[in-house]
Amino acid sequence: MxxxxxxxxxxxxxxxxxxxxxxxxxxxxxxxxxxxxxxxxxxxxxxxxxxxxxxxxxxxxxxxxxxxxxxxxxxxxxxxxxTAEVFGPSPNAPVTLRTTPVMQQNWVAPRLLAFHRAHPKVAVRLVSAIWPEDFGPEGADLEIRYGSGDWTGMEALSLGDEAMVPICSPDVAARLEVPGDIAGETLLHAAGFAVGWPAWLERAGIAGIENDCPTLICDTQVMTLTLAAAGGGIALTHRWMVESRDDLVQPFALSVPSAERFWLVRPSNRQPREAAEALWTWLAKGL
CATH class of the missing domain: 1.10.10.10 (Winged helix-like DNA-binding domain superfamily/Winged helix DNA-binding domain)
Incomplete structure (x- = not known):
């Protein structure tokens, strides 16, 4: 210049x-x-x-x-x-995967261990993101985002339809026979999701009952699940998140669908490195 x-x-x-x-x-x-x-x-x-x-x-x-x-x-x-955005990081750099902490713990972890056993020479770097503005193509080979999948300049692969369900500890579940029994129980809210407790309560026919419930609001689902497992209340979360846990149960079968879902995402304006392509293929093959 x-x-x-x-x-x-x-x-x-x-x-x-x-x-x-x-x-x-x-x-x-x-x-x-x-x-x-x-x-x-x-x-x-x-x-x-x-x-x-x-x-x-x-x-x-x-x-x-x-x-x-x-x-x-x-x-x-x-x-x-x-430079990294257009041409990608150096060929020998670790493959960077960015997603939320709850996805890392409940979805990525078992798949990443299996990938590591199959590809021990591929280094993977996990980066945590919480809010939508934490995401972006800079610095990450792959991402797992939550939303509608319409991000400009990104290739997005859906991880499947989502349904939100109430979950709690077995002790709390023991006193919940019908949805109306939620009255008086602490409701755990995770900020930032389009579908929350009001939608589920309305679907259960008990709209407004949240006014009779104490509230705790967390900025991550990790914290709502932790509090729920400790008997601190009832969380509303993705159904698949409780399938592999024995400290949380689903007291009611009723779920509420969500138009938002998790997506495996990568920039569409650059050629992925061989190692990044291997991780993308591995995470996508089980969908």
Whole structure:
């Protein structure tokens, strides 16, 4: 871009400002300390201001250097993100899978163990996300998202229809014979889901009974399941989440369908790496 200093000068400044050492910056960029010093001097001449104060055994940034550094760091970070978004990470980097904690524990974990036994040389990195804005193509090869599946620039494979059911500990279930017995019980809510307790209670013919129930609201389903297993109330969750647990039971067969569901997702604008393709195929084959 017209007016910008050469990239190698900017790299020298970023590395030296981050490490506060011309020697360390040279080692990082595989050049000599003298080369870093020369590039910094040329950069300062171009800008017309000093960026570093050279002390006998150390460095410090001048006010101008301190003011400029955040912009340079942001520019390099955005360049790295854009490169990964379009071209993907390096071939030998771990395959990054991003999803919610509850999906990691209840759906991903058993499948990932089986994948690891079949592909022991493929390194997988799990990243937790809670809110919709935590997701995005940057930094992840694959994702498991919850929603309607209409994300721009993403290939999405449905993990199946969803139905929400009440679950609780066996002790709590023992005192629930009909849906009306929920009155007075603590209802555990997981924020962010389109289908919640009002929809289930209406389907059960007891709409409004939540007004007679204490409430606990959590930002993850992991916490609602933990509280429910401890006898702290009744959670509304996905039916498949209780199938492999012996500390939670479904007191009523009634379920309420949800238009939202979980999706296996990956960017559609880049060629997946071989290792990422192997994990995608493995997770998809059991659907």
């Amino acid at each position: 017209k007016g910008l200093p050469p990239l190698i000068w900017l790299q020298a400044f970023e590395a030296a400002a981050r490490t506060m050492s011309f020697t360390a910056a040279g080692q990082e960029l595989s050049v000599s300390q003298a080369a870093i010093s020369q590039r910094i001097r040329l950069l300062e001449d171009r800008l017309g201001q000093k960026l570093f104060v050279r002390h006998p055994r150390s460095l410090s940034l001048t006010p101008a250097g301190q003011a400029w550094l955040p912009s340079v760091l942001e520019a390099f970070a955005r360049l790295a993100e854009g």
